[in-house]
């Protein structure tokens with residue numbers, strides 16, 4: 001079992017101990033002030049005693065500065081180390097969360113947790129807890145101090161402090177209800193903004209930039225409403241609590257006047273005792289705010305814990321080594337949404353080192369088949385095997401090592417073209433990268449760019465055209481040189497020049513002997529495939545070669561005839 005990344009370290013605890021000491025030293029200041037006032041009142045004040053007191057005060061001041069500096073530094077370093085470890089842990093954990101989670105609208109939540117929630121947890125460790133501990137120590141010192149001078153005064157102050165408890169309970173209820181909602185809406189707002197920012201080009205292209213912007217604006221408005229609601233519900237409790245805390249002052253003035261007037265309490269003690277409820281009210285308010293803020297930030301901590309405890313991908317990390325790379329689907333069932341089956345008892349074999357093309361209506365389940373081979377999703381039933389080995393017990397990472405994927409969504413990092421291609425094989429030399437690019441028909445356009453292979457691609461490759469991005473993804477596949485190739489032939493959206501260049505690149509990619517599964521959107525490209533699978537409504541309706549399927553006169557033949565008519 002791995003160590004809990006949220007576990008606090010010794011620096012944090014040392015910081016807390018020093019906060020307690022600093023709180024106590026703040027209390028000593030009052031003791032010395034009290035002594036000075038008493039000497040003044042008794043007429044026993046003189047230079048040596050004043051000097052002694054000043055030295056004491058100076059000494060305590062210096063000690064406080066030293067302790068504060070060490071305590072502050074220790075809790076900052078300790079807290080930052082915990083959040084740093086937590087971030088690394090989450091980075092590693094996200095690698096092991098099933099890939100399907102990232103397509104279920106949870107991306108915003110993950111971003112929020114890894115960035116702002118971890119930051120909030122860091123704030124708890126570096127600031128909130130330390131301040132609360134220091135203020136509680138100081139308050140306790142004051143109560144004890146007053147209690148030592150006049151016991152009923154100490155009891156009054158302690159009672160005023162106890163009044164905090166029911167108010168805190170009420171405030172915590174508000175935080176639990178509205179604070180949790182605020183945190184959830186905040187994650188949704190991040191998702192909405194991420195979606196808007198990443199899809200802005202598409203939104204504008206389809207003239208829905210304004211509508212989408214309204215969606216973002218209304219999400220932001222919802223967030224501000226929830227925030228306002230949260231504050232609104234917290235204010236009454238906070239206001240009444242403040243009144244109760246300040247009630248200590250008149251109560252003390254009146255109660256302490258009785259022993260003072262009867263001569264049992266000297267006027268100096270009376271003055272100091274009457275001043276302290278004001279200080280205590282301010283401190284108690286800070287403690288209450290600190291605890292509220294702690295409770296608030298703890299929502300973030302709970303979210304971090306949720307990710308830490310999220311089920312991980314199961315499956316062996318042993319490399320998937322098989323003699324052949326034949327892919328077998330045996331009675332495979334799959335649905336993205338429970339109760340809405342996408343694949344129904346799909347059974348077929350993709351022969352080793354042969355080209356299998358998948359054709360079928362839009363939405364029939366073609367891409368889903370590729371997603372299941374790549375283990376982006378787990379099948380709900382049946383068995384998928386590679387080289388005779390069922391992959392349901394193999395980690396997705398190990399399966400993906402055997403696969404190159406060229407699909408419609410080409411993801412490029414905000415890095416140079418060279419480094420983007422190198423991701424396919426980190427130890428590839430520059431020559432190997434350039435050779436792959438020549439095969440993928442992208443060498444010439446890359447060389448025409450100002451910085452050649454060192455040209456940045458921009459965020460998600462937005463400095464390149466769709467066809468250029470596709471050819472770069474083909475270059476990656478060529479460089480990776482894995483035994484299985486999953487290909488989504490999507491050239492229909494490209495201009496003629498790019499379409500020809502991508503088709504030529506695909507032809508080069510297919511020259512190598514690999515097990516290829518290719519989704520084809522136009523049938524002319526699959527004529528020479530070793531096998532064609534016709535998918536219809538989540539099932540394999542037909543399988544065979546082009547000639548066999550034409551002879552059969554079924555769905556494929558109908559699709560072929562329709563395409564021929566269109567191109568005539």
Ligand SMILES: Nc1ncnc2c1ncn2[C@@H]1O[C@H](COP(=O)(O)OP(=O)(O)OP(=O)(O)O)[C@@H](O)[C@H]1O
Nearest residue numbers: 103336337342360361362363364365366367368369
């Ligand atoms: N992430 C998802 N969540 C929910 N449903 C999905 C998801 N991805 C696809 N689907 C649904 O699953 C069905 C099959 O989708 P799939 O993408 O496999 O079809 P396809 O045959 O590849 O379509 P196309 O040729 O249009 O790309 C469709 O009804 C689609 O709406």
